[in-house]
Amino acid sequence: MRTHKEELYVNIRPRSGDEASIPLSNLSSDLSSWNYELYGVQLIEVPLLVLKETRHEFDHASQQVEFNQFGPLESLGMLATTQTGFLPKHAPDYRFPGPLQTITDLCHQAGAHYARHDEAEFRAWLTMVSTTFATSVVDTDEIYSYATKLPQERQKMLMVPLILMSHMWRQGSPVLAPATGPSAMPKPLHELLITLSEATGIIPRFNQILMTMLAWKLDGKSDGDLLSHRDVTSLEQMSPYFWLMNQNNQSELDLNRAFFAMEAFGVPIYGWSCFALECAAQNNLKGAVQALKMIWAAMKNVYTTTKTLMPRIDADEFRKLQVTGGWIEDEVTAVASGYQLPFMLMLDALFQVNFSHPGVIAAKQNNLRFVPQHWQEFFHMIRSHCPSLKDWIQEKNNSELTEAYTDCVQLFALFRSMHKYVGGQVIKGATTTGRKFDSPDENYMQFMEEMEALVNDTTAAADFFKG
Amino acid sequence: MLTFKVAELEFFVEHGTTIQQICAQYDTPIIFGCRAAKCGACIVRILDGGKNLGSIGTCEQAVLDILAAEPDHRLACQCTVLGDVTVEVG
Numbered sequence: 006m007r008t009h010k011e012e013l014y015v016n017i018r019p020r021s022g023d024e025a026s027i028p029l030s031n032l033s034s035d036l037s038s039w040n041y042e043l044y045g046v047q048l049i050e051v052p053l054l055v056l057k058e059t060r061h062e063f064d065h066a067s068q069q070v071e072f073n074q075f076g077p078l079e080s081l082g083m084l085a086t087t088q089t090g091f092l093p094k095h096a097p098d099y100r101f102p103g104p105l106q107t108i109t110d111l112c113h114q115a116g117a118h119y120a121r122h123d124e125a126e127f128r129a130w131l132t133m134v135s136t137t138f139a140t141s142v143v144d145t146d147e148i149y150s151y152a153t154k155l156p157q158e159r160q161k162m163l164m165v166p167l168i169l170m171s172h173m174w175r176q177g178s179p180v181l182a183p184a185t186g187p188s189a190m191p192k193p194l195h196e197l198l199i200t201l202s203e204a205t206g207i208i209p210r211f212n213q214i215l216m217t218m219l220a221w222k223l224d225g226k227s228d229g230d231l232l233s234h235r236d237v238t239s240l241e242q243m244s245p246y247f248w249l250m251n252q253n254n255q256s257e258l259d260l261n262r263a264f265f266a267m268e269a270f271g272v273p274i275y276g277w278s279c280f281a282l283e284c285a286a287q288n289n290l291k292g293a294v295q296a297l298k299m300i301w302a303a304m305k306n307v308y309t310t311t312k313t314l315m316p317r318i319d320a321d322e323f324r325k326l327q328v329t330g331g332w333i334e335d336e337v338t339a340v341a342s343g344y345q346l347p348f349m350l351m352l353d354a355l356f357q358v359n360f361s362h363p364g365v366i367a368a369k370q371n372n373l374r375f376v377p378q379h380w381q382e383f384f385h386m387i388r389s390h391c392p393s394l395k396d397w398i399q400e401k402n403n404s405e406l407t408e409a410y411t412d413c414v415q416l417f418a419l420f421r422s423m424h425k426y427v428g429g430q431v432i433k434g435a436t437t438t439g440r441k442f443d444s445p446d447e448n449y450m451q452f453m454e455e456m457e458a459l460v461n462d463t464t465a466a467a468d469f470f471k472g
Numbered sequence: 473m474l475t476f477k478v479a480e481l482e483f484f485v486e487h488g489t490t491i492q493q494i495c496a497q498y499d500t501p502i503i504f505g506c507r508a509a510k511c512g513a514c515i516v517r518i519l520d521g522g523k524n525l526g527s528i529g530t531c532e533q534a535v536l537d538i539l540a541a542e543p544d545h546r547l548a549c550q551c552t553v554l555g556d557v558t559v560e561v562g
Binding site: 045046305308312313316412415416422423425426427430 | 510
């Protein structure tokens with residue numbers, strides 16, 4: 006497997022807006038003085054390994070890449086950026102040409118109508134505006150023509166408001182029981198969504214990639230603006246976007262913010278994880294220890310921000326989201342599940358966490374359907390990297406290296422434990438968390454059981470070193 | 473009566489009252505998860521009166537170690553007020 010031979014650089018203080026990069030060999034592992042505060046809690050400014058900015062917009066359906074040929078760091082550079090990781094390099098841009106702009110505008114309005122909790126009023130309104138939209142163009146083929154000419158990345162973006170409206174249409178009101186059975190938005194919105202789904206290969210349902218990766222907005226940043234790491238970790242700059250607003254425009258925002266925090270603060274993990282694997286391949290103990298310390302620091306930030314933000318989520322608004330996005334036809338979809346987030350996929354792959362609970366295995370499999378194929382292939386390469394980090398560290402039998410690895414795994418397990426208990430308080434009372442249950446108690450018990458198994462499976466990733 | 477302070481809030485409590493009991497009765501910024509030293513959600517920094525919170529058990533110490541917590545941190549779920557104490561959310 007190819008590894009990186011050239012000297013690597015590190016962006017040392019990405020939160021401070023200091024863009025200066027230094028050679029990795031000059032970086033100290035001491036992070037103790039690089040603290041800053043967000044939401045009243047201390048966070049660590051974690052240096053970013055500089056990736057070659059070669060991010061590709063892959064053709065979802067047809068383009069094959071053998072990531073094994075490129076090695077971890079170079080492969081990562083194809084998919085992620087130094088500053089934003091797997092999050093978009095630019096602020097999500099929902100401005101579209103010609104009549105397509107109306108889709109975005111309709112979705113904004115739909116969110117407000119949907120929040121009135123009046124199924125009949127909402128559907129009547131969407132039917133009326135869909136008809137107006139269809140008659141505003143010479144013929145509906147004009148709409149499809151605009152849509153099919155968009156680059157694939159823009160087509161995916163256009164799917165976001167359409168998917169949100171599709172779920173709202175289906176559910177009618179977020180306070181009703183989850184709707185099941187087939188349902189399609191009025192023409193031409195439904196046809197447009199299906200056309201785009203076929204063109205991109207993306208399942209036209211609500212998912213985490215849509216919610217966390219694409220449906221957000223930062224104050225002070227216009228659609229399409231280039232983003233820095235400082236931007237994406239400035240969570241206080243997030244503003245409500247698109248849908249499920251309550252009267253204060255806050256609940257959906259806090260839910261979005263909590264998930265977004267994991268990705269934003271997880272960004273340093275990608276570069277350092279790939280570097281750790283390359284250190285294993287090159288037998289570089291010092292480098293691997295440094296990489297693991299950086300991964301630990303980034304995970305600590307993820308732990309702290311998630312712990313702080315999760316209790317701010319309004320449980321009722323969370324349930325409305327689950328009810329609204331959780332079902333389509335008679336099949337469950339993913340909704341607010343972290344199993345799709347690159348941050349989570351990276352850590353599971355790096356530490357080779359093996360899942361034991363059938364419910365977890367099934368949920369993860371279901372969620373992976375929404376993760377872009379190239380991301381999945383990349384994380385598969387990380388998981389199957391030879392030598393694995395764990396095997397190499399065991400072979401080295403070096404106490405500092407072993408301790409750095411174990412510290413990371415233990416913190417990852419503690420993160421999942423915290424998520425289990427704090428997140429469990431949010432889902433109490435819901436009858437659906439990506440699956441439908443007869444009672445809230447049944448849902449809660451299943452969640453707690455699966456999360457406990459996940460904590461144990463994560464802890465077991467470091468059992469290797471016991472005794 | 474003893475004094476327990478957190479984030480500008482001041483409570484007068486009996487000797488032996490747990491922080492969990494105080495937070496169950498009043499709204500405080502301390503976040504609880506497992507309430508059993510398994511998740512670390514309730515970590516607080518002791519600003520004053522650390523010795524008035526009882527000793528640190530093995531499970532609590534293990535979680536504090538995983539979080540690389542400074543010596544002035546405790547898990548609120550494991551603390552009993554034995555004298556005047558001031559904390560902030562950690």
